[in-house]
Amino acid sequence: MDVTTVTHEIQPVFDSRSRVLLLGTMPSPASREQGFYYGHPQNRFWRVIAAIFDEPAPRTIEEKRDMLLHHHVALWDVLASCEIEGASDASIRDAQPNDLARIFDAADIRAVFATGTKAGELYRKLIEPTLGVPCTTLPSTSPANAKMKLADLVGAYGKALLPLLGETEKHVLPVADVVKLEKEIAKSGTSLSTLMERAGRALAKVAFDEAQATASQHDPNNAMQRQADAISHTPHDNQNGSTGRTSSNSHTAEASDPSDENQAAPHIAILCGSGNNGGDGWVAARELARAGCAVDLVTKRPAREISAEPAHEQALLTEAIASKPANTPRAGLHQTASSSQTAASAPTAPQTTATQHAKPRAIAIHVSPSGDELACLFAAADVIVDAILGTGFSGDSVLAPYDAWIRLANEQRSRGARIVAADVPSGLSAQTGKAAEPCLKAHETVTMIASKPGLETPYAFAFCGTVHVAPLAYIEPILESWKQRETVDNASAGNDSLIGSSVATDANAALEAAGAGKPPSLKHDAFRRAETEDDDGYDPYSDRPPTPEPLFQADPWN
Ligand SMILES: NC(=O)C1=CN([C@@H]2O[C@H](COP(=O)(O)OP(=O)(O)OC[C@H]3O[C@@H](n4cnc5c(N)ncnc54)[C@H](OP(=O)(O)O)[C@@H]3O)[C@@H](O)[C@H]2O)[C@@H](O)CC1
Ligand SMILES: [K+]
Structure with missing residues (x-):
């Protein structure tokens, strides 16, 4: 295969909320053609990332970018340019690194991961000495790493990334x-x-x-335990909208094995x-x-x-x-x-x-x-x-x-x-x-x-x-742009606060935006409504844990 000089032309994916950085070596010919990372249809990167976040595999570049940003994952490559034969990492020569400072300046990156051995090696040689941030190598999602099953890749990526990516902010919106x-x-x-x-x-x-x-209430050893993965952790091929069980999905195939007579559906x-x-x-x-x-x-x-x-x-x-x-x-x-x-x-x-x-x-x-x-x-x-x-x-x-x-x-x-x-x-x-x-x-x-x-x-x-x-999508930048627009509108209207904002990010503000003015007090008709709903004998508070009895009686002489 011919040796070509390749220059990296795909923009990194990151924003100020990014918390981990994933780095490959250099986009493959298929990725360069598509203009986005991990574009080879047999590369399992997107299926792995979707699986750890329990989402369907993204199909378009926009969906891929949205999924990464939404979960605070930044993505780029170690190299800015190199000589390479096809997509063979082993053939890389004359490697020049990307300048990661722009990502570290913009975001509080907690950890760097290389998505394969070669990326890890190049990072350690070309970037770590100047950046001073170590990196952990994860297994490659490339089809060349066929010995690694999809479920094992999901396990490895999930274990590495999820503990570093905290809960997302809760929004209450009209x-x-x-x-x-x-x-x-x-x-x-x-x-x-x-x-x-x-x-x-x-x-x-x-x-x-x-x-x-x-x-599990009926039978703690129920076979459903074995099925739990089928929804929560197993990626599935959603590329063409087909949802039939696929043979490539080992968890699903196991969960759906009709020969297992004892398995409860x-x-x-x-x-x-x-x-x-x-x-x-x-x-x-x-x-x-x-x-x-x-x-x-x-x-x-x-x-x-x-x-x-x-x-x-x-x-x-x-x-x-x-x-x-x-x-x-x-x-x-x-x-x-x-x-x-x-x-x-x-x-x-x-x-x-x-x-x-x-x-x-x-x-x-x-x-x-x-x-x-x-x-x-x-x-x-x-x-x-x-x-x-x-x-x-x-x-x-x-x-x-x-x-x-x-x-x-x-x-x-x-x-x-x-x-x-x-x-x-x-x-x-x-x-x-x-x-x-x-x-x-x-x-x-x-x-x-x-x-x-x-x-x-x-x-x-x-x-x-x-x-x-x-959350379904990465809404924070949109909410921010609304707030900014509102600030500008308010400023030009002579207001110096955000009164009347349509962007409500807490319950009280949202209730006000809903026209309620204030959250309903205990005397509000909502209470009466709950009582009338009890006609069928249902106690609306029955699901709440009982208030614990005080441990000590108050001293009646005090
Ligand atoms: N848009 C998206 O992409 C996404 C949307 N999403 C989902 O969509 C939901 C909103 O969907 P929506 O706007 O279609 O309204 P929806 O709640 O299904 O109600 C419409 C139906 O209600 C009926 N109906 C109304 N009043 C009635 C009454 N008193 N008594 C009886 N029927 C009554 C009305 O009947 P009709 O007036 O047509 O006879 C019509 O058939 C949202 O809650 C979320 O779950 C998410 O998946 C994210 C992506
Ligand atoms: K509903």
Whole structure:
């Protein structure tokens, strides 16, 4: 192969929030052609990075950059120029180093890692003596390092990077700002469809963890322990939107091994509305099926009749998978855990559109099932996922058929099912925290991009349970640019403070932005609303730990 002189022309990825720096040697011919790092389709770098952050593999350059910055990872190469044969690190001659000072000046870098032995060697020889910062060598993700399995790479990178990358800041933003953010994120290259994939994946992860916790209560040695990795740590090939189980995914293949008769398949029912909140549910269905769960997806309309985008696109992808029959009969948790509930008045098993003979770990899609059919599905479910209504919900009451779905889900909760809500429990206003009639009561809520004022009111706990924020994208620079613009606008209007800011980064500011003026006091009508919600016998505070008794009685003579 010819020796060529190569000059590095791809800009480094970093900003002031970067905390670790990853360095390769020099972009390969495939990367140079693409204009971005690790561009060879067989290089596993992006799959490894996505897996350690529990995200789908990024597809575009913008998505790759966003994922790194969002997780505070800087990326560059050791060399500014060299002579090289093809992509062979061993052939490198006349190597000139990059000047890393620009990254260290801008960011508080806590550690430097080389993504392969040659990069480590070159760093130690050409950069460390002047920079004085040591570097740790990680295994190469290149196909040349074939002896290293994907799971081992993920383990090595995760162990090295994750302890150095702390929690991200929590934001509470008005719904209007979240919608605006979605548009800005899409404009800067991470599509709405990708955001929805990330949302669905985050939702699936929490639902799977719930199912796992339920399973271990029934049987601490349950085979689900072995499946845990399938969602949380195993990367998957999402490049062409296909979500079928792939043979390259060793964890998933193991989790889905139909020959393992003892393996319990957790059973998840997912309720999908016709808007984009439903889209999160359609994506989660694929993720959960991939992880070995038996999934029943309930929808008012078939995928082709859903008009909201990107929900429509995501629903079609899921439907394509649902029509593939699976291999073994449904068995597992739901049969042992719920058989006593179904025995008494067992309603007829519902018919499915796509999979009349749906078998385990496939997705069965149920279009507008009757109340009896829904009750039957719920009775078999370990976890119910609520993706009916999100930030697009409005009004004082929830209309049919969703009202009946919510009531049945709440009833099933009182019989032991766990409920996970997408973005906001259906029926709760994400903006004001006002609960409509009826309103879903979730154990866990996975809210997208940022928390919302309605989830932060003192009484929201009764409906939201524990709130998890799934950031989905790197929003901090956008929020900062809004703040700067507002400062300039305020200055030119003669104000010297940020009164009236639409960017609220704490609960009180967000509540004010929501029009509430102040957070509701204990005498606020939210309390009365929680009481009226108790008509079905549910105590909204029952999930809270009891207040401990004082250890000593107060001395009555003092
Ligand atoms: N955009 C994106 O890319 C991303 C969006 N994301 C997700 O999208 C969600 C927002 O989606 P959205 O705006 O489509 O609204 P959504 O909450 O699904 O509600 C619309 C549906 O509600 C219905 N409906 C309304 N009121 C009702 C009532 N009283 N009673 C009954 N039905 C009622 C209304 O029915 P219609 O009026 O059409 O009959 C319509 O079908 C957001 O919460 C997040 O989860 C994330 O994945 C990130 C990426
Ligand atoms: K919801």
